[in-house]
Amino acid sequence: MMQTLAPTAPPVGTPPGADSEMRELLLGSIPALRAFAFSLTYDLDRSDDLVQDTLVRAWTKAESFRRGTNLTAWLFTILRNLFYSEQRKRKREVEDADGVHAGRLASLPEQEVRMEMAQFQDALNLLPQAQREALILVGAQSFTYEEAAEICGVAVGTIKSRVSRARVRLIESLGMHGTDDIGADGATRAALVER
Secondary structure, three states: OOOEOOOOOOOOOOOOOOOHHHHHHHHHOHHHHHHHHHHHHOOHHHHHHHHHHHHHHHHHOHHHOOOOOEHHHHHHHHHHHHHHHHHHHOOOOOOOOOOHHHHHHOOOOOOHHHHHHHHHHHHHHHOOHHHHHHHHHHHHOOOOHHHHHHHHOOOHHHHHHHHHHHHHHHHHHOOOOOHHHOOOOHHHHHHHOOO
16 A cells, blocks of 8 residues: 655645644554554564654654655655664563463464464464565565565565565465465465465
């Protein structure tokens, strides 16, 4: 979902970017930001904090946004940069020796689709961070390869390679022979089928 702001100047006396159009687009981007943040953190509280920090940063740095370009990609770039900055600040990961955190992630499937989605999520979690991120941007968030490359700060070919390798690993992890084995679940199809 590409959101763009018209290349217009804000009313006189209004801080740059602090117009109603920017405000509405920022609010409209929250669901996509939350989904992307959760895909990076797998923690609702941390992902909500990341989204809030992203929106604050975007609001205060709105003058650096080039109107007429993709606002969602700009926001994803901010969120991603904040996430990796936070990761660098952390000295160690939280230990889960007793399995409490892992136990909260598991749930017993109530139906076949839920079980398949849980298997897919487990396989997705096993992907290297860079591949998972690229696949989510292209497969689940429907960004183009070019937009995903801009968000991640890498070449388009790198994104294509990461997505391709991620798809192959998912297909292998799920015991599939190819994308023809994909069931009716839309999220699974979007992640595994090349556009």
